[in-house]
Amino acid sequence: MKSTFTTILFLFSGLIYTQDSLDxxxxxxxxxxxxxxxxxxxKEIQDSVxxxxxxEKEEFEVSHIPKAKLIGYNQFMIQNVIQQNIQKNDTIVVYCSLGVRSEDISEKLKQAGYLYVYNLYGGIFEWKNKDFVVVNSKEQPTEEIHACSAQWAKWLLKGKKVYTN
Structure with a gap:
């Protein structure tokens, strides 16, 4: 079982390295x-969405886009969104590091009846690459970005890459 997991992980990381563009x-x-x-x-509509x-929480605590609400991925529950009184017709933008996990969560929001859901292209990495402000757990501007892994980190061109266990 462990060798199967290792093989899958190796193949997956190889796929990431072979990608030439974010597209x-x-x-x-x-x-x-x-x-x-x-x-x-x-950036232009940030205050109206x-x-x-x-x-995940450890990524969010290192840095996040100002005014973002943590909803997570591994333990995501639609009930947590509903409890925040987010209306079905509110405009929602979901992001992650690059835009992969956020699509999964966005699909769940759409299935739950949320009408205007968007996936942030390039995620927080692209946000930082454009020199837009990110904040830490104390809501203070920071240069640190949780880079997930060495495979994903290649897409983060600016800021200080941080890894946590």
Whole structure:
């Protein structure tokens, strides 16, 4: 079992390294069921949308986009979104590191009846690559970004890469 997992992990990491562009990476892992919004577009409307972070708590605590609400990925429950009084017709932008996990969560939001859900193209990595502000757990600006793993970190071009266990 462990060797099967190791083989799958090795093949998966090889797929990431063979991607030449973010477009190719997202096409490989996403089915594009949720429309993308660019970081530049989000920056313009940031104050008028609900921003949901689909990364894990340790990633969010290192840094997140200002005003984002943590909803997580591994333990995501639609009930947590409902409890935050997010209306079905609110405009919601979901992000993660690059836009893969956020598509999965966005699909669950759409299935639950949320009408205007968008996936942030390139996620927090692209946000930081464009020199937009990220904040830490104390809501203070930071240069640190949780980079997930060495495979994913290649897409983060600016800021200080941080890894946690």
């Amino acid at each position: 190719e990476l997202l096409k490989k892992f996403n089915n594009e069921s949720i429309p993308y919004i660019s970081v530049t577009e989000l 609900i921003l949901l972070d689909a990364r």
